[in-house]
Amino acid sequence: MSVRYNKVAIVLHWTIALLIIGLILFGLLMTQEWMPNRFAIYQWHKSIGMTVLVLSLARLLWRLGHRPPPLPDAMPGWQRRASHFMHGAFYALMFAMPLLGWAMVSASDLPIPTVIYGLMTLPDMPGVSESKASAERFKFLHEIGAKLFIALIFLHVGAALKHHFTDRDDVLKRMAPWVKTRR
Numbered sequence: 001m002s003v004r005y006n007k008v009a010i011v012l013h014w015t016i017a018l019l020i021i022g023l024i025l026f027g028l029l030m031t032q033e034w035m036p037n038r039f040a041i042y043q044w045h046k047s048i049g050m051t052v053l054v055l056s057l058a059r060l061l062w063r064l065g066h067r068p069p070p071l072p073d074a075m076p077g078w079q080r081r082a083s084h085f086m087h088g089a090f091y092a093l094m095f096a097m098p099l100l101g102w103a104m105v106s107a108s109d110l111p112i113p114t115v116i117y118g119l120m121t122l123p124d125m126p127g128v129s130e131s132k133a134s135a136e137r138f139k140f141l142h143e144i145g146a147k148l149f150i151a152l153i154f155l156h157v158g159a160a161l162k163h164h165f166t167d168r169d170d171v172l173k174r175m176a177p178w179v180k181t182r183r
C-alpha cells in the first residue's frame, strides 16, 4: 500500500492551503481603514473564497473515494484521534467559511455586487434575503471561523513539524514527498 497521498490529493492540499492562508492574511488587511485598494482586494477575496469552495468540494469527493495512506504503527491512539478530529474540523471550515462569506454578502444591504474575477456576478445565496441583522450575524461567524482557522493551522503545522523533526517519521512526507527523510 502507498505510504503517501497521491498527486491529486497533494495538489489539492497545497493549492487550497496557499489560497486559505492568502485569504486570511488579506482578509485581515482589507478590513483595515488604512489599506489601499480595499475595493479591489474585497473582490479578489470573494472570488478566491468561492474558488476554495469549489476546490474543497472536489477534494471532499476525492477523499470519499480514497482511503488515506496508513499512519505510522508507532503513532499513539490519542494522536490518531487528534489528527482525525483536526482534519474533520478543517473540512468543516473549508466549507463553512466560504458559505458564511457568501451568506454575508447576500444579506448585505450595501449596493455592491460580487463580481467573480470580474467575469460574472455572484447570485445571492438561495434562501438568504437582505437583512442588516443577518449580515452582521454572518459577519460575526465569519470572523470567529477565521480565528478558529488560524488556531488550527498553527496546531496542524506544529504537529507536522513535530513529526518531521522530533519523531523523525514520514508523516510530513505523506503530503510533501519532496521533503528529505530525517533518520
Ligand code: HEM
Residues within 6 Å of the ligand: 020, 023, 024, 025, 027, 028, 031, 045, 046, 047, 048, 049, 050, 052, 093, 094, 097, 098, 099, 100, 101, 102, 104, 105, 114, 139, 142, 143, 146, 149
Ligand atoms: C476559505 C474561505 C475564506 C476565508 C479563510 C476568509 C477569511 C476572512 C478573514 C480572515 C476576514 C477578516 C475577518 C475580520 O473581519 O477580522 C474576512 C473578511 C471578509 N470576508 Fe472572507 N474568507 C473566506 C471566504 C469569503 C467569501 C467566499 C466571501 C464572499 C463571497 C467573503 C467575504 C468577506 C467579507 C465581505 C469580509 C469583510 C467583513 C467585514 O467587513 O468585516 N469571504 N474573510
Ligand code: HEM
Residues within 6 Å of the ligand: 013, 016, 017, 018, 020, 021, 063, 068, 083, 087, 088, 090, 091, 153, 156, 157, 160, 161, 171, 172, 173, 174, 175, 176
Ligand atoms: C490552510 C492551511 C491548511 C489546511 C486547510 C490543511 C488541511 C489538511 C487536511 C484536511 C488534511 C487531511 C487530508 C485528508 O486526509 O484528506 C491535511 C493533511 C496534511 N497536511 Fe495540511 N493543511 C494546511 C496546511 C498545511 C501546512 C502548511 C503543512 C506543512 C507544514 C501541512 C501538512 C500536512 C500533512 C503532513 C498532512 C498529512 C498528515 C496525515 O496524513 O495525517 N498542511 N491537511
